[in-house]
Amino acid sequence: MWKTILRRVLLMIPQLIVLSLLIFWLAKLMPGDPFTGLITPETDPHRIEELREMAGLNDPWYVQYWHWITGAVQGDFGDSYAFKDSVSSLIGDRALNTLWLSLFSVILLYLIAIPLGIYAGRYQGTWFDKGTVLYSFISYAIPTFVLGLLFLFFFGYKLDWFPTSGTVDVKYEAGTWDYFWNKVYHLILPGITFALLGTTTVIQYLRSEVIDSKTQDYVKTARSKGVPMKKIYSKHIFRNSLLPIAAFIGFTITGLLGGSIFIETIFGYPGMGQLFIQSLGQRDYSVITALVLLFGFLALLGSLISDIVMSIVDPRIRIDN
Amino acid sequence: MNKKNWLLLTVLAAIMLVLAACGGGDKSGEKGKEKEQVDTSKFPLEVTNKDEAIKGGTLKVALSSDAPFKGLFLYEVYEDAYDAEILSYTSNSLYPTKEDFLLDDDGLAKIDVDEKAKKVKITLKKDVKWSDDQPFTSEDVIYPYYIIGDKDYTGVRYDTDFQNIVGAKEYHDGKAKDIKGIKKIDDHTVEISFKKISPAIYSGGDGLWGYAAPKHQLKDIAVKDLEKSEAVRKNPVTLGAFVINKIVKGESVEMVANKNFYKGQPKLDKVVIEVVPSASMAAALKAGKYDVAVPNYPANDYGSIKDFKNIEILGRPELAYSYIGFKLGKYDKQKSEVVMDENAKMNDKSLRQAMAYAMNIEEVAKVYYDGLRTRANSLIPPVFSSFYDDSLKGYNFDKKKAESLLEEAGYKDKDGDGFREDKDGKPLTIKLAGMSGSDKDEKIVQFYIQNWKDVGLKVELSTGRLIEFNSFYDKVKADDKEIDMYMAAWGTGTNPSPMGLYSKNAEFNYSRYTSPELEGLLNDIDSAESLDPAHRGEAFRKWQEFMSENANVVPMYFRTELIPVNKRVKNWSVDYLSKDGVEKVELTAEDPIK
Numbered sequence: 001m002w003k004t005i006l007r008r009v010l011l012m013i014p015q016l017i018v019l020s021l022l023i024f025w026l027a028k029l030m031p032g033d034p035f036t037g038l039i040t041p042e043t044d045p046h047r048i049e050e051l052r053e054m055a056g057l058n059d060p061w062y063v064q065y066w067h068w069i070t071g072a073v074q075g076d077f078g079d080s081y082a083f084k085d086s087v088s089s090l091i092g093d094r095a096l097n098t099l100w101l102s103l104f105s106v107i108l109l110y111l112i113a114i115p116l117g118i119y120a121g122r123y124q125g126t127w128f129d130k131g132t133v134l135y136s137f138i139s140y141a142i143p144t145f146v147l148g149l150l151f152l153f154f155f156g157y158k159l160d161w162f163p164t165s166g167t168v169d170v171k172y173e174a175g176t177w178d179y180f181w182n183k184v185y186h187l188i189l190p191g192i193t194f195a196l197l198g199t200t201t202v203i204q205y206l207r208s209e210v211i212d213s214k215t216q217d218y219v220k221t222a223r224s225k226g227v228p229m230k231k232i233y234s235k236h237i238f239r240n241s242l243l244p245i246a247a248f249i250g251f252t253i254t255g256l257l258g259g260s261i262f263i264e265t266i267f268g269y270p271g272m273g274q275l276f277i278q279s280l281g282q283r284d285y286s287v288i289t290a291l292v293l294l295f296g297f298l299a300l301l302g303s304l305i306s307d308i309v310m311s312i313v314d315p316r317i318r319i320d321n
Numbered sequence: 322m323n324k325k326n327w328l329l330l331t332v333l334a335a336i337m338l339v340l341a342a343c344g345g346g347d348k349s350g351e352k353g354k355e356k357e358q359v360d361t362s363k364f365p366l367e368v369t370n371k372d373e374a375i376k377g378g379t380l381k382v383a384l385s386s387d388a389p390f391k392g393l394f395l396y397e398v399y400e401d402a403y404d405a406e407i408l409s410y411t412s413n414s415l416y417p418t419k420e421d422f423l424l425d426d427d428g429l430a431k432i433d434v435d436e437k438a439k440k441v442k443i444t445l446k447k448d449v450k451w452s453d454d455q456p457f458t459s460e461d462v463i464y465p466y467y468i469i470g471d472k473d474y475t476g477v478r479y480d481t482d483f484q485n486i487v488g489a490k491e492y493h494d495g496k497a498k499d500i501k502g503i504k505k506i507d508d509h510t511v512e513i514s515f516k517k518i519s520p521a522i523y524s525g526g527d528g529l530w531g532y533a534a535p536k537h538q539l540k541d542i543a544v545k546d547l548e549k550s551e552a553v554r555k556n557p558v559t560l561g562a563f564v565i566n567k568i569v570k571g572e573s574v575e576m577v578a579n580k581n582f583y584k585g586q587p588k589l590d591k592v593v594i595e596v597v598p599s600a601s602m603a604a605a606l607k608a609g610k611y612d613v614a615v616p617n618y619p620a621n622d623y624g625s626i627k628d629f630k631n632i633e634i635l636g637r638p639e640l641a642y643s644y645i646g647f648k649l650g651k652y653d654k655q656k657s658e659v660v661m662d663e664n665a666k667m668n669d670k671s672l673r674q675a676m677a678y679a680m681n682i683e684e685v686a687k688v689y690y691d692g693l694r695t696r697a698n699s700l701i702p703p704v705f706s707s708f709y710d711d712s713l714k715g716y717n718f719d720k721k722k723a724e725s726l727l728e729e730a731g732y733k734d735k736d737g738d739g740f741r742e743d744k745d746g747k748p749l750t751i752k753l754a755g756m757s758g759s760d761k762d763e764k765i766v767q768f769y770i771q772n773w774k775d776v777g778l779k780v781e782l783s784t785g786r787l788i789e790f791n792s793f794y795d796k797v798k799a800d801d802k803e804i805d806m807y808m809a810a811w812g813t814g815t816n817p818s819p820m821g822l823y824s825k826n827a828e829f830n831y832s833r834y835t836s837p838e839l840e841g842l843l844n845d846i847d848s849a850e851s852l853d854p855a856h857r858g859e860a861f862r863k864w865q866e867f868m869s870e871n872a873n874v875v876p877m878y879f880r881t882e883l884i885p886v887n888k889r890v891k892n893w894s895v896d897y898l899s900k901d902g903v904e905k906v907e908l909t910a911e912d913p914i915k
Contacts, residue, residue, distance in 0.1 A: 032791025038400060039794070042814050042821065044480030045828035051475065083391050084398070084475075084548040093570060152601055157608040164605065165597055170573040268598045270389040270571045278388045283791065 005308065012300050016293065020069065023292040027285050028061045034081035034283045055081070068289065078286040082279070087290045091275070095257055097167055098264075098271035102256035104187045105194035112195060113202035118241070120203065121210025122233060132203060140200040148193050148266040155189055162189040165268030190267040194260060202245060209241035216240075239313075246313050250305030254298035360692065364636025366896040368886050374907035377590035380890070381913060383597040383611035385618070389571025390596060394557045395539075396532040397468045398476055398548055406615050407574055410592055410903055411561040413533045415443075415462065416525065417900065421705050422815035423523045427900070429533065429560060429583060430462065432522075436852055439518045441529060445509040450581040452564040455537050459511045464536040466503055467492075473545035485528040487514040519847040520857050524816040533560060562587045562904040572596050587904035606632055609915035612890050612908070617882040620693040621761060631914040632885045637895045638704050639880040642697050643810040645680075646874045647673050650833035651800045658825050659835045666751065666805050669744075671730035673872040676751075676806075677716035678723035679776045680769055682877055689761055693883070697876035699865045704897060705817050707854065708861040713869050715876065723776045734777055741777040751780045754796060754807040757787035766808070780806075797831050807831070808877070819864065820847055823874075834873035842867055887913040 034055070035048050052058055056067060071078060077087035120132040139147075156164040163169070163186050172179040213219055214237070222232050259273030272291070279287035384390065386403050393399040394408055416424040416432070424432060429449060433442040449457040469478050470492045484490045487502025502514035515527055525531045535558040542550045552558070557565060560583065563576035573595040578587040597605050602618065603625040605611055618626065618634075626634065649668050650661035667673060682696045698715030701708050727733075731744040743749040751773075755766045766787065773780045783803040788796065797807050809831070811822060821827050824843050825835040842864040851857035868874065886893050889910040894901060 030791070031789075031795040036791050036794055038477055039829070042816065043477050044482065044821075047477055047480040050479075051477070054475065082400075084393060084400075086549065149600065153604055157601070157604045157610075160608070164601060164610065166569065166572040166595060168569055168572075170567050170569050170575040170593060170595070265387055265598055266600060268572070268596055268601075274388060 001311070005304065008304050008307075012297070015300060016296060019296040020072075020289065020293050021065065023289055024065045024068065025061055027283075027288050028064070030280075030283060032283050033057055034285065037282055068286070072290075072293075077290040080279075080284050080287045082282045082284045082287075087286050090287065091272075091290060091294070094259075094270055094272050094275045097269065098259040098273070099256055100167075100183070101187055101190060101194070101263075101269060101271060102259070104184075105191040105198070106252060106256065108191055108195035109198045109202065113199040114206065116199070117203040117206025118210055118233070118238065121207040121214075121241070124207075124211055129207075132207070136200040136203045139196050142197065144193070144197055144260065144262040145266060147197060148190075148263055151189055151193050152266055162186075167269060186269075190263050190269055193267075194263050205244045206241050209244060210237055213237040213240055243310075243314060246309050247306055249309050250307070251299075251302040253305060254302035257298060258295065364634060364881065364883070366635060366637055367894040367899070368633050368635065368888075368890055368892070370633075370888060370891045370909055372891065372909035374588070374891055374909050375911065377588070378908040378911070379591040379593055380589050380613070380903075380906060380908065381611045382592060382594040383602065383605055383614045384594050385599050385602050385614055385616070386596050387598055387600075392554050392568065392570060393548060394565065395534065395547070395553045397465050397474075397478065397534060398553065400476070402616050407594055409561075410563045410576055410594075411557065411559040411565060411579075412902075413535075413560045415531055415533055418815065418897070420898065421524075421707050421817075422897070424525055424531075429457070432529070434518065434522055436518055436849070439515045441513045441515070441518075441522065442506075443511040443513065445511075446583060447509055449560065449583045451535055451537075451558045451560060452579045452581055453535075453538070453558045454581065455535070455558070457533065457560060458508045459505050460536045461533040462511050463503055463505060464539065465530050465532060465534045466500055468534060468539075468544055468547065469530065470500055471544035473543070475545075475548075482526060482528045483530075485516050487516060489528070518852075519849075520851045520854075521816055521818050521847060524818075526816045526818065535559075562902060563592050566591075582904060584902075584904055588907045589903075592903070606885055606887075607915075609887065609913040612887040612913050613893065614885050618885050620690065620881060620883055621759065623691055623693055623883060626885055629885075632887055635884045635886055635893070635895045636881050637884075637897065638702060639812075639882045640702055640704060640814065641810055641812040641880055642700060642702060643694075643808070643877040643880070644697075644700070644874050645677070645806060645808050645877055646797075646832040647806045647872070648800065648804055648831075648833060649873055650835075652798075652828060652830075652833060657828070659827070659830050659833045661833065661835060666743075666749075669730055670870075670872060671726045672732060673875070674716070675723040675726040675730075675732075675776065676773060676778065677872055677875040678719045678726065679772050679778070680716070680877075681718045681772050682716075683718055685765055685768060686878060689765055690878075693881045694878035695881075697879045698869070700819065700868055700874065700876050701817050701861060701865060702813060702879055705813075707858045708817055710862045710865040713865060715869065716872075720776060727776065727778075732777075739777065740774075740779040749779060751778060752783040752803050752805045753780050754783040754793060754801075754804045755787045756793045756809065757789055763787060798828075800833065817861075818847055819843060823868070832873045834871070839864075839867060839871075889914050 033052065035051055039048065056064055068078065075088070079086050080090050083090050116132050120129040123129055152164060155161050167186050168179060168183045172182050219232060219236060222236055257272060259271040259276070261273035261277050263269065264271040264274040275287065276291050278284075279291065384403060384406060390403040390407065391401060393404050394411070396408065396413060399405060399408060415428055415430040416426075417428040419425040426432070430443050430445045433444070435442070443462060445457065445459060445462060451457055466486065466489070468474060469476070469483060470489050472493055472495055479493060486500060488497055488500045489502070491497040492500045504512045506512055513529070517527070519527055521527050522529055538552050538558045539547070542552060547553055555568060559579060562579055562582050564579045565574055566577045567575040573593065576592040576594070578590055580586055595611075597611070597614075599619065602614055603622070606614060606626060607629050609631055626632065647667040649665045650659055652658075653660045662668065686692060686694045686696060696715065696717070698713045699710050701710070703709045703711065727741060732741040732749065734741045735746055736742065741749060753766070753770070755762065757763075766782065770780050783796070783801070796804060797809065820843055822829050823839065824830065825840055842860065845851060845860040846857060846864060848860075851860050884895050889908050891907040891909055892901065892905045
């Protein structure tokens with residue numbers, strides 16, 4: 001087991017190098033550069049050229065790559081051209097915001113989806129089941145920005161129940177309880193939107209697993225032994241039905257940092273998704289490459305975690321050496 | 322119908338109702354009615370609120386942006402309009418402006434220009450204090466030059482203009498310890514020597530820097546660390562009406578009144594600026610969440626706010642123009658000059674003029690921009706009243722004239738396919754490059770292509786569609802062969818000198834037209850004779866007439882920017898000529914009116 005993990009981790013290194021080469025090269029292929037957007041009639045083209053030279057943008061891409069990668073392995077991802085801040089502190093701020101939002105909504109998502117999925121499966125064919133299926137189809141069909149805007153207009157502006165932008169009000173002092181609660185308060189609306197839209201997969205998986213499990217031999221055995229139905233559902237079926245969800249758990253955990261462009265833009269919530277899109281638009285190379293590398297690393301890590309979790313919950317696929 | 326379907330229908334109906342409720346309002350009444358035209362001159366420059374003001378209060382400002390602000394709160398290093406907007410409340414600006422954006426002398430400092438000696442004497446107002454009670458001295462006026470001139474400075478402001486200061490280049494290159502041309506006479510007087518002095522000096526050009534920087538706060542921070550320092554990002558010391566008190570990075574700023582402000586204590590207690598996503602700006606204004614939307618409200622979305630009862634919409638001309646440019650040559654990077662191509666497809670004045678006459682810009686301005694853009698007749702926005710030539714006719718839509726111009730010049734349809742061939746009888750296809758943006762842009766470009774088709778000219782989009790901003794300028798700059806003409810815009814800033822955009826050596830002279838006559842006209846604008854304002858105005862007019870006649874670039878629209886203000890705000894003005902700033906603003910209710 002440990003050997004496998006170590007092997008997988010070592011394998012990540014060449015994978016990440018290839019990814020970084022690819023993204024670096026592709027980023028440079030994009031038309032324009034970080035200075036294109038700065039041009040006004042009053043800017044001096046010579047100065048722009050000088051800045052390009054200072055930033056090393058006139059070097060061949062492999063030279064730039066070498067500069068970048070040697071910095072990156074030492075933990076220095078350079079400075080953002082647009083924000084004039086170090087990439088690590090910029091990503092750090094945004095990652096924290098995104099992490100809180102995703103964590104909140106993932107917990108909410110499971111709180112909604114798991115009971116719905118289990119009960120819909122258990123009481124298959126009833127009104128409850130039909131309602132759940134209908135709900136999950138609707139939530140699957142609604143585009144993120146539509147629901148986001150609806151919620152924002154209705155709960156944010158019309159009813160004035162929730163804040164409409166940002167992560168925290170400026171009036172609170174960092175570190176106080178009020179500050180913390182205000183942050184949570186800002187999470188609720190985007191968090192709910194995010195959670196409601198993500199429930200479909202979990203509900204559908206759980207529901208069909210529960211329905212399948214009902215006819216499995218182990219359930220029949222348990223019933224013939226006289227185990228009460230309630231216990232069969234809570235102990236036997238529930239655990240087995242969670243398998244497909246466990247398979248995704250790694251991606252869910254690492255996906256927490258991915259962010260959602262739509263949610264972040266609509267709710268004015270500065271997170272990773274928005275940072276990525278904005279950096280692409282402004283050709284903020286250092287941020288783009290660092291983010292892609294991070295996302296790539298998370299994807300690899302996610303699949304590793306999933307495999308490990310799977311081998312823990314499902315002894316049949318345990319990897320041996 | 323069985324029960325199942327009923328349920329589905331009910332749910333669908335419910336959703337539609339909700340959606341309809343949200344979309345309602347803006348669509349109603351549009352049908353059957355002639356589309357309303359906005360008379361841009363009717364927008365007030367100042368709010369009309371005359372109610373009695375409350376004491377103090379907090380002004381809530383919505384910063385319309387789909388991305389977090391960058392948060393560089395120092396004039397020497399900031400880069401975008403959002404930071405500039407926030408900075409304007411804490412402004413360290415030395416010179417207020419008057420007509421034509423010329424420097425006035427009733428601010429923190431005034432200039433006396435000695436044209437012969439090429440020197441400028443800056444005299445500071447006495448007894449002014451920074452927000453941290455430190456005195457404001459000539460050191461604070463000199464220090465910005467040392468920031469911009471530093472070898473580690475990474476901004477755009479170390480430019481040719483800046484190098485016009487005697488000794489600036491030597492300092493930047495490390496050959497001198499000081500900038501030789503900058504002399505501190507005493508605590509309130511500074512003298513700066515320039516290599517040359519042009520009329521631009523009166524607009525704050527030629528390398529003169531318009532802002533002070535708190536030397537006592539910044540002196541121990543190396544210039545390369547400036548952008549990351551707390552003095553720039555968190556607690557900048559200011560001379561302006563307000564001082565930054567708290568910041569949520571990228572999201573919001575809280576400011577308090579600066580008790581040391583040189584024009585007296587501001588009327589408001591606080592200003593809170595928050596980023597608001599553009600998609601919800603209208604809803605936010607309607608809900609009375611904010612007092613004012615800055616930098617401005619998108620003109621093409623005017624319809625969704627025009628009927629709100631709780632706001633007043635101010636309008637003013639933007640310092641910008643949209644134009645159409647014809648490619649007539651190339652830029653020689655080695656020699657840094659424009660080289661014209663005699664054989665360029667568009668190198669025929671009649672053809673260019675005809676294309677300009679064929680465009681029904683008036684119709685586009687009316688239909689697509691609700692009249693918030695108007696046909697431009699000149700390359701100088703009318704706000705620069707002494708330079709702008711209002712007598713210029715420009716190219717008012719005239720299909721007949723376009724056709725006759727083409728006939729006379731020899732562009733005739735010989736093979737009868739509905740499109741004119743060029744003078745040698747070869748098929749003529751003109752490639753147009755346009756920037757992608759909203760879906761409106763696509764429609765507008767197609768409309769113009771139809772206009773040209775109507776006079777028999779075949780125009781196609783380069784690359785077959787509109788081009789994304791970065792690629793567009795890459796291609797235009799590289800004189801891409803696929804581009805014969807292009808549609809773009811320039812913001813003019815407050816110094817309207819066209820030298821940087823149309824001279825022989827200007828890289829931004831994207832149409833790549835140059836001629837001795839044009840060079841002469843341009844040089845005259847910034848010449849020594851033009852230090853006389855009357856002469857300069859005349860030089861500007863001559864240049865505008867030449868450009869209009871030559872039609873290598875044809876102005877398309879002037880724009881109006883809209884600034885919605887809540888009705889509880891008093892004394893808010895967007896007039897470029899207004900002397901009163903945010904310090905005079907008052908509120909007439911505890912909360913924004915809903």
